[in-house]
Amino acid sequence: MQESFYTLPGPRSLRLALASDLHDFPGDEALASLEKRRPELICVTGDFVLGRAPREGLKMERCPETMAFFRACAALAPTFISLGNHEWMLAEEDLALIRDTGAVLLDNAWTHWQGLCIGGLTPGRIGHYRAFRAASGSGERYPLPPHARHYGAMIPPETDWLADYAAQPGCKLLLCHQPEYWPRYVRDLPIDLTLSGHAHGGQIRLLGQGLFAPGQGVLPRYTSGVYEGRLIVSRGLANTTVVPRLFNPTEMVYIHLQKP
Numbered sequence: 001m002q003e004s005f006y007t008l009p010g011p012r013s014l015r016l017a018l019a020s021d022l023h024d025f026p027g028d029e030a031l032a033s034l035e036k037r038r039p040e041l042i043c044v045t046g047d048f049v050l051g052r053a054p055r056e057g058l059k060m061e062r063c064p065e066t067m068a069f070f071r072a073c074a075a076l077a078p079t080f081i082s083l084g085n086h087e088w089m090l091a092e093e094d095l096a097l098i099r100d101t102g103a104v105l106l107d108n109a110w111t112h113w114q115g116l117c118i119g120g121l122t123p124g125r126i127g128h129y130r131a132f133r134a135a136s137g138s139g140e141r142y143p144l145p146p147h148a149r150h151y152g153a154m155i156p157p158e159t160d161w162l163a164d165y166a167a168q169p170g171c172k173l174l175l176c177h178q179p180e181y182w183p184r185y186v187r188d189l190p191i192d193l194t195l196s197g198h199a200h201g202g203q204i205r206l207l208g209q210g211l212f213a214p215g216q217g218v219l220p221r222y223t224s225g226v227y228e229g230r231l232i233v234s235r236g237l238a239n240t241t242v243v244p245r246l247f248n249p250t251e252m253v254y255i256h257l258q259k260p
Contacts, residue, residue, distance in 0.1 A: 001029045001237070002249040003037070006226055008193065010257025011115060011171045016041040018253035019073070020177070020197025021236030022048045023086065027069035030237050033252045034076055041113075042073045044103070045197045046084020046123075046177030050240060053089040053142035060090070060097040067101060074102030078113060081105050082120030082175035084198060085214075088129045091141045106175060108158050110165045117168040121176040121186075124155035154215075159185050166190050171257075179222035179233045180215040187228070193257075194231045199223040201235030201248040210248070224251075 017039040019030055034042065048066045049059060060067060073079040081103050083090070098105050106120025108127075129145060136143045157178075166172060166189040176186060179196035186194050202210010202223040210223035221227075224235045235251045 001033065002235075002251040003033055003254065004225075004251050005254045005256070006232060007256045007258055008226070008229065009260045010192070012257070012259050014041065014116075014257040015039045016043060016255050016257070017077075018043050018045065018195050018197075018232060018234050018255060019069075019237060020045040020047065020195075020234040021084070021200060021238055021240075022066060022069060023050050023238040023240050024048065024063045024065045025238035026065050027072070027237070030252050031069065031072050034073065037254055039077055039254065041116075042077050042079040043118075043173070043175055043195050044070075044073070044079065044081040045175045045195050045234065046082050047086045047197060047236070048081075048084070049086055049090075051086035051088055053144065058091070058093050058097065059142070060094040067097070070098065070101035070103045079103040080111075080113075080118050080120070080175060082177060083107060083122045083126055084177035085123045085125045088123075088125045089142045090126075093141070108161055110161075110168065112168070112170065115170050117165065117170045117172050119162075119165045119172065119174045119191075121157055121159075121162070121174060121181065123178055124157040127158050128155045157181060157185065162186070162189060178215055179227075179231065180213075180220075182222060182227070182231050187230075192230065193255075195234070196222070196231065197234045197236050199233060199235075200239070200241075201245065201251075203241065203243055203248065204246040205248040 110119035
């Protein structure tokens with residue numbers, strides 16, 4: 001795992017960490033990095049599980065690595081979590097278990113923290129599945145939609161709340177798992193910094209260019225690093241595909257906001 005460091009202008013000095021795409025893999029290496037660097041704020045931008053609904057019990061009860069990671073993060077520093085596309089099936093009981101770790105879950109919502117207004121934009125796939133679950137009438141916690149593997153992949157997110165969020169006082173920090181949302185829904189709003197993941201660095205990187213990312217396709221634009229001074233994309237903490245990561249180590253991102 002690589003540690004990456006970025007310094008950006010901010011309203012005050014603040015050291016924060018960006019963790020993304022754990023996918024319930026062991027988080028020991030990431031936690032060792034966090035314990036060493038001691039950020040003042042930890043942000044987790046989704047895909048902390050693998051998107052398969054459990055046959056029994058709760059999904060988050062089947063994700064011990066993720067739950068341990070959340071508890072450890074919350075013990076180190078204030079921790080804020082947004083959802084990723086792999087969390088499409090999570091039920092209200094799952095969300096309650098996440099909140100019980102001591103972390104703050106931001107699900108199309110925002111909160112104020114020490115001069116920051118921190119928001120979390122939930123993928124459209126999740127909203128669409130929630131509507132399907134409500135309409136199914138089956139009473140199942142995780143009803144299986146048609147073509148579940150790709151269910152709602154390109155559905156836009158719920159954005160009605162973003163204008164109110166962007167009008168809040170203070171520095172706006174948005175957790176947004178899918179970086180392809182940035183040019184469509186976020187860039188034109190007065191949001192100071194957006195943190196993302198999802199692209200896994202483009203899986204294979206050649207000459208600094210990722211080759212493929214979900215939602216962006218071949219030769220994706222947003223895969224790793226800082227874009228336009230307001231978007232930071234993490235390469236993520238795990239590999240979940242049969243295609244190996246090449247020239248593309250997993251990473252923990254550290255951001256130093258520094259008052260000009």
